[in-house]
Every structure is written in structure tokens, then in C-alpha cells.
Amino acid sequence: MSIADSKTQKYDRQLRLWHAHGQAALERSKVCLLNGSGVGTEIVKNLILPGIGSLVVVDSAIVSDSDLGENFFVTPAHVGQPRAKAVSDLLLELNGDVHGDYLQEDPEAMIERSPEFFKQFTLVIATQISGKSLRRLADICWEQDVALIIVQAHGLVGYARIQVREHTIVESHPEQIVDLRFDSPFPALAAFADSFDLDAMDSLAHSHMPYIILLLKALNTWKQSHNAALPSNRDEREEFKQLVRTQERKEPGVENLNFEEALASAYRAWTPTTIPSSIQSILDDTRAAENLTPDTPDFWIIARAVRDFVANEGHGLLPLPGTVPDMHSDTESYVNLQTIYRTKARQDAAAVAARVTELVALAGRAERPIALDEIDRFCKNAAFVKVLRYRSFAEESDPRTAEAKTIGNALASDPRDNAAWYVALRAGEECKEHLGRWPGEPDSTSGHEVDVESDAAVLRDAIATYLAARGLPTDAVSNDHVVEFVRAAGANLHVTAALLGGVVSQEAIKLLTRQYVPIDNTVVFDGVRSVASVYRL
Amino acid sequence: MAPSINSQQRWRGVYRYLERTGPFANEGFEPGEKVKDFLHTIKVLVVGAGGLGCELLKDLALTGFTDIHVIDMDTIDISNLNRQFLFRAADLGKPKAEVAADFVMKRVPGCKITPYFGKIQDKDEEYYSQFTIIICGLDSVEARRWMNATVINMYDEDDPETLKPIIDGGTEGFKGQSRIILPHFTACYECSLDMQTKPTTYPMCTIANTPRLPEHCIEWASVLEWPRTFPDKKLDGDDPEHIKWLLDQASARARQYDITGVTYSLTQGVVKNIIPAIASTNAIVAASCATEAFKIATNCATYMSNYMMYVGEQGVYTYTFELQKKDDCPVCGAVAIKIDVPANSTLQDLIDLLMERKDIRLKAPSLRTGSGSLYMQAPRALRDATAPNLVKPLRELLEDGGEITVTDQALPISMNVTVRFSD
Numbered sequence: 001m002s003i004a005d006s007k008t009q010k011y012d013r014q015l016r017l018w019h020a021h022g023q024a025a026l027e028r029s030k031v032c033l034l035n036g037s038g039v040g041t042e043i044v045k046n047l048i049l050p051g052i053g054s055l056v057v058v059d060s061a062i063v064s065d066s067d068l069g070e071n072f073f074v075t076p077a078h079v080g081q082p083r084a085k086a087v088s089d090l091l092l093e094l095n096g097d098v099h100g101d102y103l104q105e106d107p108e109a110m111i112e113r114s115p116e117f118f119k120q121f122t123l124v125i126a127t128q129i130s131g132k133s134l135r136r137l138a139d140i141c142w143e144q145d146v147a148l149i150i151v152q153a154h155g156l157v158g159y160a161r162i163q164v165r166e167h168t169i170v171e172s173h174p175e176q177i178v179d180l181r182f183d184s185p186f187p188a189l190a191a192f193a194d195s196f197d198l199d200a201m202d203s204l205a206h207s208h209m210p211y212i213i214l215l216l217k218a219l220n221t222w223k224q225s226h227n228a229a230l231p232s233n234r235d236e237r238e239e240f241k242q243l244v245r246t247q248e249r250k251e252p253g254v255e256n257l258n259f260e261e262a263l264a265s266a267y268r269a270w271t272p273t274t275i276p277s278s279i280q281s282i283l284d285d286t287r288a289a290e291n292l293t294p295d296t297p298d299f300w301i302i303a304r305a306v307r308d309f310v311a312n313e314g315h316g317l318l319p320l321p322g323t324v325p326d327m328h329s330d331t332e333s334y335v336n337l338q339t340i341y342r343t344k345a346r347q348d349a350a351a352v353a354a355r356v357t358e359l360v361a362l363a364g365r366a367e368r369p370i371a372l373d374e375i376d377r378f379c380k381n382a383a384f385v386k387v388l389r390y391r392s393f394a395e396e397s398d399p400r401t402a403e404a405k406t407i408g409n410a411l412a413s414d415p416r417d418n419a420a421w422y423v424a425l426r427a428g429e430e431c432k433e434h435l436g437r438w439p440g441e442p443d444s445t446s447g448h449e450v451d452v453e454s455d456a457a458v459l460r461d462a463i464a465t466y467l468a469a470r471g472l473p474t475d476a477v478s479n480d481h482v483v484e485f486v487r488a489a490g491a492n493l494h495v496t497a498a499l500l501g502g503v504v505s506q507e508a509i510k511l512l513t514r515q516y517v518p519i520d521n522t523v524v525f526d527g528v529r530s531v532a533s534v535y536r537l
Numbered sequence: 538m539a540p541s542i543n544s545q546q547r548w549r550g551v552y553r554y555l556e557r558t559g560p561f562a563n564e565g566f567e568p569g570e571k572v573k574d575f576l577h578t579i580k581v582l583v584v585g586a587g588g589l590g591c592e593l594l595k596d597l598a599l600t601g602f603t604d605i606h607v608i609d610m611d612t613i614d615i616s617n618l619n620r621q622f623l624f625r626a627a628d629l630g631k632p633k634a635e636v637a638a639d640f641v642m643k644r645v646p647g648c649k650i651t652p653y654f655g656k657i658q659d660k661d662e663e664y665y666s667q668f669t670i671i672i673c674g675l676d677s678v679e680a681r682r683w684m685n686a687t688v689i690n691m692y693d694e695d696d697p698e699t700l701k702p703i704i705d706g707g708t709e710g711f712k713g714q715s716r717i718i719l720p721h722f723t724a725c726y727e728c729s730l731d732m733q734t735k736p737t738t739y740p741m742c743t744i745a746n747t748p749r750l751p752e753h754c755i756e757w758a759s760v761l762e763w764p765r766t767f768p769d770k771k772l773d774g775d776d777p778e779h780i781k782w783l784l785d786q787a788s789a790r791a792r793q794y795d796i797t798g799v800t801y802s803l804t805q806g807v808v809k810n811i812i813p814a815i816a817s818t819n820a821i822v823a824a825s826c827a828t829e830a831f832k833i834a835t836n837c838a839t840y841m842s843n844y845m846m847y848v849g850e851q852g853v854y855t856y857t858f859e860l861q862k863k864d865d866c867p868v869c870g871a872v873a874i875k876i877d878v879p880a881n882s883t884l885q886d887l888i889d890l891l892m893e894r895k896d897i898r899l900k901a902p903s904l905r906t907g908s909g910s911l912y913m914q915a916p917r918a919l920r921d922a923t924a925p926n927l928v929k930p931l932r933e934l935l936e937d938g939g940e941i942t943v944t945d946q947a948l949p950i951s952m953n954v955t956v957r958f959s960d
Contacts, residue, residue, distance in 0.1 A: 006615060008802075009615045009616055010615055010616065010618050010619055011619050012616045012619075012802070012805075012811075013616055013619055013620070013811070013812075013813050013814040013815070014619055014813065014814075014815050015802070016710075016802070016806065016811065016813040017710050017711070017813045017815065042820065045622060045816070045820075046815075046816040046817045046820055049618075049619055049620055049622055049816040050619055050620075050815060050816060051619075064546065065542050065543045065546035065547045066546045066547060066549045066550075068542055068547045068645075069546075069547040069548045069549065069550065069551065069599060069601070070550060070599065071599075072595050072599060072644060072645075075644060075646075076542055076646055079542075094622055095618075155550075155553075155554065156554075156828065156838060172851065173850055173851075208747065326749060326750055327749075329747065329749060330747050331747050331748055331749055331794045331795075331796075334747075334749040335749070335794065335795045335796060339795075452557070479560075480560035480561065483559055483560050484559045484560050484561050487553070487554070487557050487558075487559035488553065488554070488559075489553055491549070491550035491551075491553040491554060492549075492550040493550045493551060493554070493600070493831075494550075494595075494596060494599035494600055495596055495600055495824050495827045495828040495831060496824070496828070498592065498595070498596050498820055498823065498824035498827070499820070499821055499824035499825060499828065501817075501820050501824075502816075502817045502818065502819070502820030502821030502822075502824060503817075503821055503849075503853065505816070505817040505820070506711060506815075506817040506818065506821070506849045506853075507849075507853075509815070509817065510849075516711065516849070516850050516851070517850070517851045517852055518852070519852045519853050520852070523853050525855075527828050527838075528561045528838045528839060529839075529841065529842075529857060530715070530825055530828070530829075530841035530845045530855070530857050531845075531855055531857050532847070532853050532854070532855040534852055534853055534854075
């Protein structure tokens with residue numbers, strides 16, 4: 001409870017989102033940026049500021065005048081000098097807590113020659129890389145189990161794609177965690193509800209009875225006359241509410257806020273406490289069930305412990321989170337309720353922790369125990385943990401395994417859907433491989449004017465080929481999109497770089513802190529309509 | 538000395554959009570030199586040099602705007618450094634507007650940024666009318682209402698130059714929003730005031746008698762105990778000694794009631810109503826605002842219509858939709874707002890309603906009719922003279938359907954209200 005130190009003060013506004021353990025995870029991360037492009041520097045700027053562990057920039061470009069209009073991390077004095085050094089100097093100056101380095105190397109050559117280089121990183125961010133090199137990089141990261149985010153800016157359109165084999169999340173930060181066990185009160189809770197006699201109370205105490213007690217009592221009465229069953233249809237539910245209302249006292253000048261809350265929360269009383277199917281499938285997952293090894297991640301060991309807890313001490317239910325939402329109440333009743341739920345939650349967590357200790361020994365890593373905090377967090381969030389298994393970029397790129405229907409359906413339902421930009425980008429990259437430039441882009445070597453019409457025809461053909469290979473109608477992308485794409489001609493706009501910089505850094509933070517839920521797996525942003533769309537490709 | 542920069546190369550990306558038209562260009566877009574010159578010469582205003590303001594200055598400078606003004610009344614605090622990337626530890630205590638302007642001008646030669654360290658209310662219509670576009674990165678509802686009403690009030694339909702588009706952004710944690718306001722053509726900030734969630738407040742009886750949460754104990758310390766103990770000292774949420782005092786008081790109360798969870802961080806959060814903030818979300822929202830500024834300045838693409846919400850907590854989700862203009866908007870509407878009240882409710886009841894209604898939300902309204910003052914907050918003599926009206930039933934003061942003019946410190950303009958008796 002001391003006055004915060006300067007680091008805590010500096011990070012105060014983000015610690016309120018991901019707390020000290022999220023910050024520690026961020027500070028352990030090692031990030032690699034391929035190409036110090038405008039979009040690349042905007043992304044890592046937003047990662048250096050909150051304090052990632054370290055950054056390495058790989059770039060062989062020399063700073064030119066065109067960088068000055070796109071990239072905030074170069075100055076006119078840097079023109080003619082290596083961009084890797086220029087941007088890493090100006091980026092690292094943002095936060096003294098972040099270590100950094102640069103490699104003045106061609107990223108494509110690194111991908112080709114030194115695949116093992118990428119193994120050291122937590123996250124690789126690839127900008128301005130396409131075609132064969134990109135596919136190779138994605139394969140390398142997939143094999144080495146390194147998270148990869150692919151980013152592409154094109155005019156007012158932005159694209160990003162995450163590839164991770166498996167991403168587990170304990171704290172997905174749902175809006176609220178409420179698990180009050182009305183249908184199956186544990187003994188301490190049932191006894192507490194029984195200890196009150198609503199009829200014998202004075203009006204002050206009666207008007208301050210927390211709604212949890214009101215509902216528990218009403219449900220108890222209900223069950224006695226309904227063979228212990230919960231109200232299960234509309235009529236019964238209305239009847240149950242009526243039962244709650246019969247306890248209300250209509251006295252002039254007395255506001256029955258607690259009864260209003262009870263009626264508003266009555267659905268919680270008749271909703272059976274169950275294990276959500278998404279959680280059941282995590283508990284049933286082979287990674288939780290299979291033989292544990294010293295390399296089994298903490299998440300799966302705890303998941304296994306929770307599975308065993310459910311089958312034994314938990315009597316079919318998840319560990320109790322133990323939080324009580326605020327409600328109209330006198331202090332004592334509320335604090336007592338809090339204590340009762342919290343005590344049960346601690347007992348559940350202790351039971352899970354005991355199982356974790358056994359499993360850790362079984363896994364052959366007794367010398368590396370799992371911290372109790374981590375187990376507590378899992379138990380508290382047990383109904384909201386998540387496992388994301390991404391599709392690889394290779395699966396997406398191969399027409400035989402591509403999720404073509406996702407794109408086809410999106411375009412069929414709305415021709416202006418952002419899927420049109422996705423297809424244009426993919427086909428545009430194909431054109432770029434042949435033409436050596438984006439369709440519509442002036443030829444930097446010859447300096448000739450571009451023939452916009454013929455470039456549009458080239459792109460239109462590439463799009464048709466791309467769609468046909470995936471069994472989609474060849475005219476699924478509108479001519480307007482083709483023409484506008486050629487107009488943009490690979491333009492790097494700082495506003496798009498900055499926007500993607502924000503979007504991608506949010507996703508990176510979610511991956512690195514293992515909190516909140518990153519996209520699975522592609523986001524396309526249209527800066528004309530200001531709309532983002534997410535696809536699983 | 539900096540070498541000369543090839544501007545055709547430097548603005549390559551931007552010019553690609555300005556040298557050719559396309560199917561998504563806005564009506565009236567004319568590619569060519571004229572639109573480039575316009576972009577490079579118009580004056581734009583950035584209101585706020587905080588999380589959004591720092592991003593906006595960078596984004597606008599690197600889009601080719603060269604005459605940018607920025608206004609901000611704050612100085613730099615250590616908790617700004619995790620996102621307000623134009624500031625360093627050595628700048629603590631200095632004016633944000635000045636440090637931000639200097640930084641961007643040094644980094645982006647050719648861009649002139651004129652800072653003003655002070656309040657938006659220090660400036661008048663003459664000041665605001667020099668700008669072509671006004672972009673707001675503010676952190677309070679009050680400041681937004683003031684800017685909105687001021688700019689909308691400047692519009693004269695006989696003079697198109699007086700139409701000043703406002704672009705407004707805001708963030709909270711992983712969420713943010715941006716919007717465009719074209720005065721009198723689209724919904725204004727006041728039209729959608731009821732979308733704003735009111736800051737969390739706790740009932741006084743809970744704070745005083747039945748605390749349940751650590752927040753209730755902190756509110757007790759700051760709202761009741763502080764003024765009782767230090768009647769002449771204003772509570773300063775940035776003064777660690779003040780926060781420490783509150784923390785000690787709140788902790789003692791929490792112990793007394795067996796409440797857990799009072800911490801330094803929570804105490805400061807409650808007292809200052811702190812909203813979590815990160816660089817990423819500021820980048821998204823500011824870039825969206827700057828993109829719209831680029832489109833409005835050049836017409837190179839159609840504008841966003843007209844509100845975007847970005848939510849990044851669970852995946853990525855945007856909701857972009859057209860906010861509707863309200864005919865009876867007190868700021869931009871053509872007709873007076875109507876209020877229905879029983880004829881024997883008092884003038885005080887009416888004032889309470891004006892303060893509580895989500896779409897009006899006044900702070901300390903003064904009311905008058907065509908024939909005289911009903912209740913005036915100031916000057917004191919007038920307040921004392923009109924105070925007896927507060928307890929009078931409305932039927933003694935007004936006709937059914939009568940119009941009153943309301944002024945308030947929350948709004949720089951007056952609003953007309955038609956009072957109808959509901960019985």
C-alpha cells in the first residue's frame with residue numbers, strides 16, 4: 001500500500017488493463033520487426049511505449065526522401081543512411097526500459113539463409129514481405145512455434161494476419177464473471193440463507209436484504225413444491241417471480257431496491273449452473289488428457305487438474321470464481337456473503353492446486369512448480385478460458401486447403417465486403433511478382449507513365465485466376481475495387497500505417513500478455529468506409 | 538543544415554491519391570495541383586495534445602498538412618509517458634502543447650505547428666474561424682460540448698466558409714470511437730449526448746451508511762472526510778500526499794466494515810476517475826480521425842458516415858453507422874426541445890429535470906421567459922431575487938406550452954425549451 005514507484009506510475013494507465021503479471025509477460029517478450037517501414041515503425045512504437053522486453057529490426061533499405069513522408073522515425077539527416085539503424089535509434093529513444101538492436105540485412109535473405117535466426121523471438125512482425133519469401137517465413141515460424149503477424153498496407157486499405165500454432169488465454173476479460181450457484185448452493189451458502197427469517201425482520205433490515213438471499217429463499221420454497229426442479233418454462237418462471245414478490249413489503253416511503261434487483265436477476269436463479277461447452281471441450285482436449293511431460297505448458301497442467309477437480313471434489317462443477325457483484329444491501333450481510341463465496345472459492349482453488357502439485361510431479365518437473373497466483377487466476381476464470389488454434393498461412397495459401405467459402409460467402413452477401421480487398425491484395429501481390437511493381441505503380445527504373453487501363457486488366461485477370469482456383473465466381477470482386485486498387489497502386493499513406501500500427505500492436509499485446517482475445521486470424525480494414533472485418537482463413 | 542527534400546518523392550503516397558480519381562472518390566474531387574496546394578496550405582486545429590493529440594500531430598504532419606495549431610491546458614505528467622510519445626521524462630511539468638509542437642516540427646521539417654497553452658474557452662469565434670477543419674482529441678464531455686456548440690454556432694448559411702467540420706475521437710482501454718460532425722448537416726455532439734455513459738457515481742446513503750465496496754470507502758474519504766477535515770484545502774488527485782491521506786482514511790473505514798481491496802492505485806483511480814489508456818488505441822482512433830481529415834481536405838475518397846466504434850477486447854470489431862440529427866437538438870436543431878411536466882410541479886423540479894435528463898444534462902441552468910427572469914444563477918443579487926420562484930408551481934410562472942430560454946455553464950449558447958403541462 002505504499003506510494004507507487006516511478007515505473008508503476010509511468011505504466012499506471014495500462015496496468016489497469018493487464019496488471020503486473022501481464023506487464024511482466026510483456027517485459028519478457030522478444031520482438032523482431034522485418035523492415036523498418038512506415039507501418040513497421042508504427043507497430044513497434046506502440047509496443048516499445050508499454051515496455052516489451054526487446055526489439056530487433058531487420059532491414060537493408062537506405063533512407064530515401066519517400067520515407068520522410070511515411071515514416072516518423074527517420075529525419076532528413078538520415079537520407080542516404082541505413083534505415084535499420086535510423087529507425088531503431090529513434091524508436092528505442094521512446095522508452096529506456098526496452099533493449100534493442102538492429103541488423104542491416106535483407107529480411108528476404110535472412111529468411112532464405114538463416115531460418116534458425118527466428119527461433120529466439122516471441123513474436124515476428126513481417127511488413128513489406130510477400131510472395132515466396134512470406135510463405136517461407138510463415139513455414140519457418142510454424143515449424144519453430146514462433147508467433148507471426150503478417151502486415152500489409154495498401155493505400156487506404158490495411159491487412160493483418162496472425163499465425164500461431166496454439167494460443168491459450170486464462171484471462172479473456174469478459175464483461176463480468178458471475179457464478180452464484182442458486183440452483184446448487186454449497187452448505188455454507190445454504191446455511192447462511194437459512195439463518196434469516198424475512199418475516200421476523202424490521203423494515204430496515206428487510207429492505208436491505210441482498211437479492212442473493214431473497215432468491216435463494218424463494219428458490220428453496222419453490223423446490224419444495226416442485227420436486228426440487230427449477231422453474232423451467234415461461235409460466236413457471238412468471239410464477240417464481242410472483243413468489244419472490246410475495247415477500248416484498250409495500251410500505252409507504254420504503255424503496256425496495258433489493259426486490260427490484262432480485263426480479264431483474266431472477267433468471268440467474270432458474271439458469272442451471274453448467275460447464276459451457278467450449279470449456280468442456282478444453283477439459284476433454286487431448287493435451288489435458290494425454291501423458292504429461294516436462295514440456296507440457298502450465299495451462300494444460302492446470303486444465304487437467306480442473307478436469308479432475310470437476311470429476312471429484314467439484315461434483316460436476318467448475319471451481320467457484322468467488323466474486324459477488326455489488327448489490328443493494330447492508331454492509332454486514334454483503335460482506336458475509338462475500339466471505340462465504342470467497343472461502344468456497346479458496347477451498348476449490350486449494351483442491352485444484354493440490355492436484356496441480358501432483359500433476360507437476362507426474363510430469364517430471366517438480367523442481368518447476370506452478371505459482372499459486374496462476375492457479376487462482378485459472379480457477380477464477382475457469383468458465384472463460386480460451387484456446388485458439390490457428391490455421392497456418394500455408395493452409396490458407398494452398399487453394400486445396402484454403403477457406404474459400406468464407407471469402408465467397410462474404411462477397412456474395414455484400415459486394416463491398418472487405419473480402420474484396422483481401423482478394424485484390426492477394427492477386428495484386430501475384431501481379432507484383434511478375435511486373436516488379438504494384439498494378440498502377442509507376443516503373444521506378446524506366447520512369448515511364450503507367451497505363452492504368454492495361455494494369456487494371458492485368459489485375460482483373462489475376463483476380464479471376466485466383467477466384468477460379470478456389471472454385472469461386474470469377475466476377476466476385478467488383479470492377480470498382482479493381483480500379484480503386486490500381487489507383488492506390490501500393491501507395492504508403494502514413495494514416496494507414498498509423499491505423500494498422502494501432503490495430504496490430506493491440507493484437508500483439510494480447511498475444512504477448514496472454515490476456516484479452518486476439519483475432520483468429522485475419523483482419524482487413526477499409527479506410528474509405530472505416531470498417532474492419534475479421535475472417536478465419 | 539538539412540538537405541533539400543524532393544517533395545514529389547516525399548509525398549509519393551499521398552499524391553498517388555491526389556493525381557488520379559477513382560470510383561470511391563468523393564463527389565467534387567478534382568485531381569491535380571490545386572488539391573495538393575490546398576492540402577499543403579490550409580490551417581487545421583488539433584484540440585488536445587494528450588494521447589490522441591500527439592498521434593494527430595504526427596499523422597497530420599505526415600499527411601502533408603503544414604499549418605497546424607494545437608491547444609491544450611495541461612502539463613506533462615509521468616503517467617502520460619506510456620503513450621504520449623512526444624514527451625520524455627525530462628519534459629515533466631512542461632506544457633503539452635508546446636513540447637508536442639516542438640517535437641513534431643523538429644522531426645518533420647516544413648510543417649509549422651503553433652501551440653497555445655491554455656483553455657479552449659480562452660479563445661473566441663474569431664480564433665476558431667481561421668481553421669478549415671477542427672480535430673478534437675479531448676477527454677471530457679464538457680469540453681466536447683463546449684467545442685461543438687461554439688463551432689456549430691459559428692455557421693452562417695449565407696457564408697459557406699463558416700462551415701467547419703469537426704472530427705472527434707475518444708478512447709477507453711482497448712475501445713475507441715471516431716466521428717465526423719458537419720454542422721447542421723449531420724448529427725452534432727449534442728444530438729447524441731444520450732449515448733455518453735455518465736461517470737459512475739455512488740448513492741450518498743451507501744457511502745455514508747452501508748459501504749460494501751472499496752470504492753464506497755474511498756468516496757467516503759474524498760467526498761465527506763476531506764472537506765470536513767480540510768474545509769479550506771482543495772483535494773488534488775495528482776498530489777501523492779493527498780492520495781495517501783485518502784488511502785489511510787479509506788483503509789481504516791474498510792477495516793472497520795471488513796471490506797477488502799482498498800489500494801493506492803484504486804484510490805487514485807476513483808478520485809481522478811482514471812480511464813485506462815494505451816498507445817495502440819490512441820493510434821487507431823487518431824489515425825481514423827486523420828484519415829477523415831485527409832479525405833475532407835481533398836475529397837479524394839468518400840467520408841466515413843459518420844461514426845465508428847472500435848472494440849478490441851475480444852477479437853476486433855468495428856461498428857460504423859450514421860448517427861441521426863435531432864430536430865430538437867438544443868445546439869443544432871431547428872425546433873425547441875419539449876419537456877412535459879405536471880402543472881403543479883415546481884420550478885426546482887423543472888431545473889432538476891434539465892440536469893438529470895440524459896439528452897440535456899445541464900450543470901447549473903438559468904431560466905428566463907420573454908417577459909423576465911425565472912431563476913438566474915448569477916449575479917448574486919439576481920439569484921437572491923429569483924430564488925423564491927424555485928418553490929412556486931410552474932402554472933403560476935408559465936402558460937402551458939410556454940417557451941423558456943435556458944443558459945448554462947455547460948453550454949456556450951442558450952437553448953429554447955417548450956414546457957408542456959402533462960396534466
